[in-house]
Amino acid sequence: MNETILSLCPGPWTDYELIDTGGFEKLERFGKFVLSRPEPQAIWDKSLPESEWRNLAHAHFAKEKNNPDKGQWQQIKPMPHNWSISYENSDGLKMTLNLAQTSFKHIGLFPEQAVNWDYLFQKIKAFPGQKPKVLNLFAYTGAASVACRAAGAEVTHLDSVKQVVTWSKHNMESSGLDGIRWMIDDAMKFIKREARRGNKYQGIILDPPAYGRGPEGEKWILEEQINEMLKTCAEILDPKDHFLLLNMYSLSFSSLIAANLIKSSFGEVQNAEQGELYLEETQGKKLPLGIFFRFSSF
CATH class of the missing domain: 2.60.40.1180 (Golgi alpha-mannosidase II)
Structure with a gap:
């Protein structure tokens, strides 16, 4: 590979x-x-x-x-609890993303993921034939889902937390879009059902946490379950026209781990890219913020 x-x-x-x-x-x-x-x-x-x-x-x-x-x-200074910002790129992607102060230090947005929003938007715009069916797992507040929908894809957005799915709907509506399919479910259970049903997706996005819980308390531990999850994703990814994006944020992981996982589950893939995401501050230092592996048939 x-x-x-x-x-x-x-x-x-x-x-x-x-x-x-x-x-x-x-x-x-x-x-x-x-x-x-x-x-x-x-x-x-x-x-x-x-x-x-x-x-x-x-x-x-x-x-x-x-x-x-x-x-x-x-x-420290007056500011609202909820506010919104805009994102747009040179390819025509425009989104309005809603932010809020949460008790887990997050605000509903991971800015380093903008490079992946751009990638997804470009891939869907260039997709051969009909617009693809895209599955976004561990989808959080849905910026990637909105980017895919803005490009014309048929999007299934899955997260285990009802509140963040509601947040995602707000992002979709604020961006002037509709039509995303919302799922509140355990990611592993969902894709195994899809595999049994023979359903296929042309695009799959995975951004799994290190640890998590499903809606019924199902335990997720990245190191223990990501291999099985990718093997199941290989069953539901369209073998002809497809793309897949894997993103992981774990202090102990390198992109070589992602590459080995992909090769184990998908074999030789085309147009593969791997590496790390980072943000560069105004002062010049670079902050690493996760690893990625992505590939496509076109």
């Missing part, structure tokens, strides 16, 4: 800016508002002084002592 190895960073984005990173934190601007949040990858020193961070930030996420992913937002 001859894959291209890449390090990908989103291009200029009017409504987003990574200002600085360091000290296990990151300082970001989303639209008009600047947030300070934990970032376990940022093990280096900050470039800007603490006083500048405090001066710029509208809100800071304070972690709980016993749970680094949970805590509460501390408001």
Whole structure:
């Protein structure tokens, strides 16, 4: 399998800016508002002084002592709890994405994924024949689903959490779109049912968490289950015209692991690309934010 190895960073984005990173934190601007949040990858020193961070930030996420992913937002300057930003690229993709402060430090958007939204939009626009059926697993708040729908795909969006599926619907409607199929289900159970039914998808997107729970408490552990999941995805991916995008954020994973997983499940694939996603801050440092593997038949 001859894959291209890449390090990908989103291009200029009017409504987003990574200002600085360091000290296990990151300082970001989303639209008009600047947030300070934990970032376990940022093990280096900050470039800007603490006083500048405090001066710029509208809100800071304070972690709980016993749970680094949970805590509460501390408001420094007035800002709304909910707001929205725009994303558009040179190929004609335009989306409105709704953001909110959550108790798990997330705000409903992973900016580094913009390079994958662009990839999906381009692939669907160039898809041979009829527009594809696309399955988005672990779809979260659905920016990838919206990008696929904007390109004309028939999209099934699956997540185990009802609230984030509702959030995704809001993103779809705010972007002036409709017609996405919404599923609240356990990803593994769903694709196994699809395989038994003989259903096929021309596009599959996977962005699994390290750990998670299905709607009925089903346990998900990335290292233990991703291999089985990809083998099942191989059963439901159209063998003729297809694309697949795998994205993983785990501190212990490299893109070589993704490449081995893909080869094990799909054999030799065409137009393969692998590598890492990162964001480049205004101060010049590069923040790694996950690995990817993607391939297509065209």
